[in-house]
Amino acid sequence: MSVDKNxxxxxxxxxxxxxxxxxxxxMAGELNRILAWVEQLNEVDTSSVEPMTxxxxxxxxxxxxVVTDGNAATDVVLNAPLGEDNYFxxxxxxx
Amino acid sequence: MSDLxxxxxAEARDGxxxxxxxxxxxxxxxxxxxxxxxxLNAFIVETPEIALxxxxxxxxxxxxxxxRALEGIPLGIKDLFCTKGVQTTAGSHILEGFKPPYExxxxxxxxxxxxxMLGKLNMDEFAMGSSNETSYFKxxxxxxxxxxxxxxxxxxxxxxxSAASVAARxxxxxxxxxxxxxxxxxxxxxxxxxxxxxxxxxxxxxxxAFASSLDQAGPMARxxxxxxxxxxxxxxxxxxxxxxxxxxxxxxxxxMTGNIKGLRVGIPKEYRLxxxxxxIEALWQKGIEWLKAAGAEIxxxxxxxxxxxxxxxxxxxxxxxxxxxxxxxxxxxxLREPGKDITSMYxxxxxxxxxxxxxxxxxxxxxxxxxxxxxxxYIKAQKLRTLIARDFDEAYKxxxxxxxxxxxxxxxxxxxxxxxxxxxxxxxxxxxxxxLAGLPGISVPAGLNSEGLPLGLxxxxxxxxxxxxxxxxxxxxxxxxxxxxxxxxxxx
Numbered sequence: 001m002s003v004d005k006n007x008x009x010x011x012x013x014x015x016x017x018x019x020x021x022x023x024x025x026x027m028a029g030e031l032n033r034i035l036a037w038v039e040q041l042n043e044v045d046t047s048s049v050e051p052m053t054x055x056x057x058x059x060x061x062x063x064x065x066v067v068t069d070g071n072a073a074t075d076v077v078l079n080a081p082l083g084e085d086n087y088f089x090x091x092x093x094x095x
Numbered sequence: 096m097s098d099l100x101x102x103x104x105a106e107a108r109d110g111x112x113x114x115x116x117x118x119x120x121x122x123x124x125x126x127x128x129x130x131x132x133x134x135l136n137a138f139i140v141e142t143p144e145i146a147l148x149x150x151x152x153x154x155x156x157x158x159x160x161x162x163r164a165l166e167g168i169p170l171g172i173k174d175l176f177c178t179k180g181v182q183t184t185a186g187s188h189i190l191e192g193f194k195p196p197y198e199x200x201x202x203x204x205x206x207x208x209x210x211x212m213l214g215k216l217n218m219d220e221f222a223m224g225s226s227n228e229t230s231y232f233k234x235x236x237x238x239x240x241x242x243x244x245x246x247x248x249x250x251x252x253x254x255x256x257s258a259a260s261v262a263a264r265x266x267x268x269x270x271x272x273x274x275x276x277x278x279x280x281x282x283x284x285x286x287x288x289x290x291x292x293x294x295x296x297x298x299x300x301x302x303x304a305f306a307s308s309l310d311q312a313g314p315m316a317r318x319x320x321x322x323x324x325x326x327x328x329x330x331x332x333x334x335x336x337x338x339x340x341x342x343x344x345x346x347x348x349x350x351m352t353g354n355i356k357g358l359r360v361g362i363p364k365e366y367r368l369x370x371x372x373x374x375i376e377a378l379w380q381k382g383i384e385w386l387k388a389a390g391a392e393i394x395x396x397x398x399x400x401x402x403x404x405x406x407x408x409x410x411x412x413x414x415x416x417x418x419x420x421x422x423x424x425x426x427x428x429x430l431r432e433p434g435k436d437i438t439s440m441y442x443x444x445x446x447x448x449x450x451x452x453x454x455x456x457x458x459x460x461x462x463x464x465x466x467x468x469x470x471x472x473y474i475k476a477q478k479l480r481t482l483i484a485r486d487f488d489e490a491y492k493x494x495x496x497x498x499x500x501x502x503x504x505x506x507x508x509x510x511x512x513x514x515x516x517x518x519x520x521x522x523x524x525x526x527x528x529x530x531l532a533g534l535p536g537i538s539v540p541a542g543l544n545s546e547g548l549p550l551g552l553x554x555x556x557x558x559x560x561x562x563x564x565x566x567x568x569x570x571x572x573x574x575x576x577x578x579x580x581x582x583x584x585x586x587x
Contacts, residue, residue, distance in 0.1 A: 003462065015417060015461040016424070017454055018442035027458065030516065034459055037517055038406040041475050044482070051477035052484065055294045055308055055533030056558055060337050075196040079428035088426050091437045 003031045099124035100264040101580075104168055104321040107267055111157055111167050118153035118167030122146045122211060125169045129213055129265045134585040135236045137260040139174050140182050141214040149211030156209065165328055166209035171266035173257050174215040175222055176202050176312070177301040181212075185303040186220040186230040186253075189448025190429045199301025200333045201270060201312045208328040213266050216256030220450045221420065222277055222305045225522035227255030228513055229452045237285060237506045238263040238581040241546040248506040248548075251281030251522070257315045258285040262581060268316035268325050272302060274309045275408055276502075276526025279538035282315055283501035283551025286540045286579030288568065289315040290322050291526075293559045294533035295340040297326075298333030306415035307338075309408075309530040317578075319539060319568040323347035326561065342559060350562035351569050356390035358567065361494030365401035366525060368503065374544045375500045382498055382541060382552045385574035386567070394494045398486040403479045404528040405520060410463050410476035411531070416453075417460025423448060455516065484532040487555075496563050499525050501538040501551035529555055537564040541575045549579050 003011075005024045008031065012019040019027065073086040082089040099121050102110065110116055126143045146169050153167030177183045177195035184190040198206070206212070219229040226249035227235040235255040237248040239262070250259040254271035258281035261269050271278035273291035282289030290313045297312040304310065314325030327348070332341040362383060367376070387393055425431035425444030432447045434440035449457065463472035490497065503524055512519045529536040535558070538551040552571055556564045 007462075008458070011458050011462045011465065013442075014465065015457050016421075016438070016441040016445055017449065017457065018439070018446035019454075027455070030455060031459060031462065034409060034455075034516065035462075038410050038472070038476075041403055041406055041410075041479055044400070044403060044479060046475060046478035046482070049478040049481050051474050052480040053477075055484075056338075056340070058295065058338070058340060061334075061341065063334065072196075077427075078196050079193050081425060081429070081431035090426055091434070091440050093437050 003028050003035065100128045102267065103318050104267050104316055104324050105318070107168060108324070112162065114157070118150040118157065119147070121167060122150035122169050125213055125266060131586045132260070132263050132265045135238060135259050135263055136233055137217055137235050137256040137263070137265060138171070138214040139184060139217050139232050139256070142181055142212055145181070146211045146213045153209055153211070163209035165205060165324070168210045168267050169213050170205065170210050171214060171216045171257060171260045171269040172202055172212050173254055173270050173272060174218055175272050175303045176270055177303070178202055178212065178215065181215060183215065183303070184231070185222070186218040186232060187448065187450070187453070188231040188430060189423045189445070191231070193428050195301070197301060200298035200331065200335060201302065201329045204331055205270070205328050210328070216260055216269060218256055219253035220453050221303065221416070222253040222272055222274055223416070223452050223456055224252040225276070225280060225519055226512065227252040228509065229450055231450060234509055235259045238585065239285060239506060239548055240584065241548060247509050249509055251284040251502070251506065253277040254281050254315060258282055258287060261285070261287045261315050261317060263583070263585065264580070268314055268321055270312060270329070271315045272310060272312050273530065274305050274412060275530050276523035278313045278315055279526045279536055279551070279553060280502045280522055282538040284506040284549060286549030287315055287317050288319045288322050288537065288539050288572070289313060290326060290537040290561065290564060291529060291535060292326060292330065292561055293535045295338050296330045296535070296559065296561065298331060298336040298339040300333055300335040304419040306412040307419060308415060309412060319537070319565055319572050320348060320351060322537070323351060323565045340559070345562050347562055347565050351565050353570065355386065355567055355570050358391045358496065359394050359494040360386050360391045361394050361396035361490050361497040363396050363398045363401065363490065363497055363499060365398050366499045368524070372504055375503065375550065378542045378550050378552065379500050382571060385571055386498065389570050389574070396490040396493055396497070398490055398528070400479060400482045400486050401528060404483055404531055405524055407476040407479040407483070408527045408531060409459070409520060410472050411480065413456040413460035414464050414473050415460070417457045417464060420453070420457055480531045483528055487532050487534060491557055495557070496567055497555040499553045499555065501525060501553040505544050505546070505548035505550055525553060534558055535561045535564055537568050539568045539571045540577055540579050541571055542577070543579065
C-alpha cells in the first residue's frame with residue numbers, strides 16, 4: 001500500500017492540519033517509509049489471534065449513576081482563546 | 096551545610112526528620128541549583144514560590160511531628176501533568192499559556208504527601224520523541240558530556256527534562272511518563288533510575304493523553320529506593336480513571352530486602368540485536384554475573400515476537416494519538432489561528448500549533464484508522480500485541496523477572512538522528528515491548544561506557560510486581576557501585 005500526494009492531502013484534511021502544497025510530496029515519502037517498515041507485521045500469521053482489547057485483564061467498575069461534578073462553567077471556558085458569557089466563540093458556522 | 100542537592104530522597108527525608116536542615120533550606124538549595132542550571136533548558140516554567148510555600152508548610156508539619164511520606168521533598172514535574180494554575184504545555188506550542196483549573200491525580204497524590212514542586216519540566220512535544228528535540232521549547236541538554244568533548248548530547252526522551260534535572264541535582268526526583276520508553280530510556284542515558292509501573296498502577300487522570308492504552312506515569316530519581324518512595328505516593332486507585340486498578344499499593348521499600356537467592360532471572364535471547372554495541376552486550380553480561388553472584392538463577396528464555404514490537408507500536412501509538420489530539424481545535428484551550436471558516440480555523444491552528452513530528456504521527460494515525468485500512472494496520476497491530484503479551488506469559492512460566500539492556504546505545508549528539516524518524520524510533524527497541532504488554536519495567540544505572548557516558552540495565556517484571564523490580568534493581572545498583580554524577584560544567 002503506497003501513499004501518494006493526494007492521499008496525504010485527504011488524510012491531512014481528515015486530521016484538520018493545513019499542509020502547504022510543497023510539503024505534500026515529502027510527507028508522502030515519510031509516510032511511505034514508515035508504512036513500509038510497519039508492514040513487516042504481515043510476516044506473522046495472525047489469522048487465529050484475537051486483537052488485544054485490554055492491556056491488563058480487568059473488568060470495569062460500576063458506579064452510581066449520579067452527578068458528581070459540574071457547575072464549573074467559568075473553569076471550563078477559562079482557557080478558551082475566544083469566548084463570551086461562559087460560551088466558546090467560533091467563526092460563523094450557520095448562514 | 097554540605098551539599099543538600101547531592102542527597103537522595105531517602106537521605107533528605109531522614110535529614111529533615113532529624114532536623115539536620117529545614118525544608119526551607121533544602122528547597123532554597125534546589126532553587127539555587129535550578130537557577131544555575133538554566134543552560135540545560137530542563138524547565139519550561141520555574142515555580143520557586145510554590146516550592147517555598149510548600150517548604151514553609153512542611154517545616155510546620157515537621158515541627159509538629161506530623162510529617163507526611165514526602166514531606167518537604169522538592170520535585171520537578173514533567174510538563175505532561177496538569178498542575179492547577181500553572182502552565183501545562185506538553186512541550187507544545189498549541190498548549191502554550193494553558194493553565195489547567197485542576198490538578199492531575201498523580202501530582203495531587205505527591206503534594207498531599209508533602210512533596211513540593213520546583214517547576215514544570217521540558218519534554219518532547221506530546222511525549223513524542225526519544226531525544227527531547229521535538230520540544231517547542233527547544234531541546235534539553237544532557238548534563239553528561241563525552242570525555243574531553245563539549246558536544247551537547249541529548250538527555251533521551253520524552254522525559255528529558257525530568258532526566259536532566261535529576262541527574263544534574265536540580266531536583267531530588269521527578270515525575271515522568273512512559274508510552275514506549277520515555278522514562279526508562281532517558282533515565283539510562285543520564286545515569287539515574289526510572290520505573291514505568293504496570294499499566295493501571297498510576298492514574299492517568301490529568302495527564303495530557305498521548306496513547307491511552309500505553310501511557311503510564313512513573314518516578315525518576317537517583318536511586319532505586321527513591322523511585323520506590325515516590326511510586327508509593329504516586330500510585331492509587333482513582334475513580335476518575337477507569338483503567339486505574341483497585342489494588343492495594345504495597346510498601347515497596349519494605350520489599351527491598353537485598354535478598355534475591357533462588358530468584359529466576361530470564362535472559363531473552365531476542366534482545367541480542369545484530370550490530371548492538373559491544374559495550375552494551377558487555378554490560379548486560381556483567382548484570383547477569385552480578386545477579387548470579389547474588390544467588391539468582393539465570394534462565395534463557397525466548398520472546399519470539401520481540402522484533403514486531405516497534406512496528407506494532409508505531410501503528411497503535413499514532414492511531415491513539417491522532418484520536419487524542421483531535422481535541423486541540425483552537426476552541427477550548429491553547430492556540431487559535433484564524434481562518435476563513437471554522438474548518439480552516441481548525442486546520443490553521445493545528446498546522447501552526449503542532450510540530451513536525453507530531454503532525455507526522457497524527458497523519459500516520461489518521462491514515463491507519465481510515466476507512467479500508469483499519470483492519471490491515473490497527474487490528475493487525477493489536478493482534479501482534481496479543482502475541483507479544485503471550486510471549487511474556489510463556490517466559491514467566493520459567494522465570495520471575497527479565498534482565499535486558501535499557502537502550503541500544505549511550506546518549507547521542509543533538510541533531511545526530513533527527514533526519515531519520517525510524518533511526519530515532521529504534522531507541523525504544525528494548526523498552527517498547529513492556530508498554531505493549533502493560534508490564535512494569537525499571538532502568539537502573541549500571542555502568543559508564545569508554546567515553547564516560549552512563550548506560551542502564553532494564554528489569555521487566557510480572558504485572559503489578561513492581562516490588563520485585565525494586566528488590567532486584569537495588570542489587571544491580573549496589574553491584575555496579577556507581578553514584579554517577581556529571582561534572583557541573585553548566586554552573587559557570
